Amino acid sequence: MICVRNVSKRFGKQVVLSGVSLNIEDGKTTTIVGPSGVGKSVLLKLIMGILAPDQGEIEIFGENITRADSEAERNRIRASLGVLFQSAALFDSLTVYENVAFALNQRFSLPRKEVHERVVSMLSALSLESFAFRYPQEISIGIRKRVGMARALITQPKVVLFDEPNTGLDPLVGQEVYDLIKECRKKWGFTGVVISHELPEVFQVSDRVAMILQGKIIEEGTPAEFAASANPAVQQFLNGRIDGPIKIQ
């Protein structure tokens, strides 16, 4: 389980998160939604330990990443995490094969043969064999996301974080990414954390939904509970209305 307890973060004078608390249950996918710029990605980076909170604590399977006193300690806790970035964030200078093998080569002292077997198996599981020796700039965004997923899963993480997996994609590729998430969850059974502002499409991969607004979690529940929420901000966001408590900045 990932426990986010009373976490606050500000950049200069701008308060981004203010006392956010959230429990992310094992084996389920929790989606964090909210308008652009409310701090969803900041929360993800706090969970990854890339940013440090000004206040509060984050525990990943009982280990406190915010109290880790060295990068090596944070790296040890991060070992249980995999991340699919918004733009897939593949390394331009490496082929698809090398991108997927990267974490294995850098983090573990595995024999070359074992690395090769695991990478080939992962590429095969995600139907990426024919792209193995292409560079990221030579493949479509949908395939890049697939490669990003393979790279995130190759170390067999317990949790996979998805940062706006569908932003900037057309509806068909977007649905392909949702199908990919569902397929991978079924196959590998990880805990998922999805950051998104695509409602209600993202409900199809969500077991729980939490909404951030003005630095706080204002609603949390199953997709059905969330959709039935009486909170006017939730209904405004869900229905894409201009008028309401959420002011467009």
Added chain:
Amino acid sequence: MPVVDATEALGRTVTNVTEAWGRSWIFLGKTLAGLISPPFRYRLFLDQLYQIGVKSTLVVALIGIFTGAVLAVQGVYTLSKFGASAFTGSAVALSLIRELGPVLTALMVIGRAGSAITAEIGIMKITEQLDALRSMAVDPMRYLMAPRLLAGIIAMPLLTGIFITIGIFGGFIVGVGLLGLSSGTFFSDMVAAVDNVDVYSGFIKSVAFGFIFGWVSCYKGYTCGFGAVGVNRATTESVVTASVAVLVLDYFLTSILTRVFM
């Protein structure tokens, strides 16, 4: 209140400059820590040595040959006024070894490879590739910055050596081939005039310039702002800052080394 506003603006500028200065030193400290602690990434270092060193060789050689040629023309013209044109070889060699070799090589490498390093790291930052490295428990300082810094420190003296050698050859072609100097005089005076301390001086400068090149190029990429404008600004700042730093450092190193060795 204009006075209050001006004071506030001044205070903010001083704070920002001090913060940036402090951040750049912390960045350097982390990079050096990545350089001296295992695991050592030999392949990444060799790749950067190729990118910075081998790929800069042609442009450095080209600038070197013409710099030597110009020095020979100017040397013959100026020294002949004092009846000393025979010392042209010494003048070309001393100018290249002590001053022009290290400085011009550094400026060329900063323009060619420094801008590329800043742009590459900057783009990696804005496309979340640096975050991806961290998420996979790979330290960007160790993986990206340390090999580039070390490659800069090693490549710069080697390129300077090539620049000086080819520059002397360029001076020889023009001085002896076109302007009629005696080849024996050209080289014998050179051997007599150039001391080991001149070579040490040029070597120390080139190592220091390689260090500045690696530090500034990596730091500017790492602190790059958002989008294409951010990368554009970071690249420009990288080239300007490193070039100015090289010229300023050159003055201080020349003053110090002259006192130490003379």
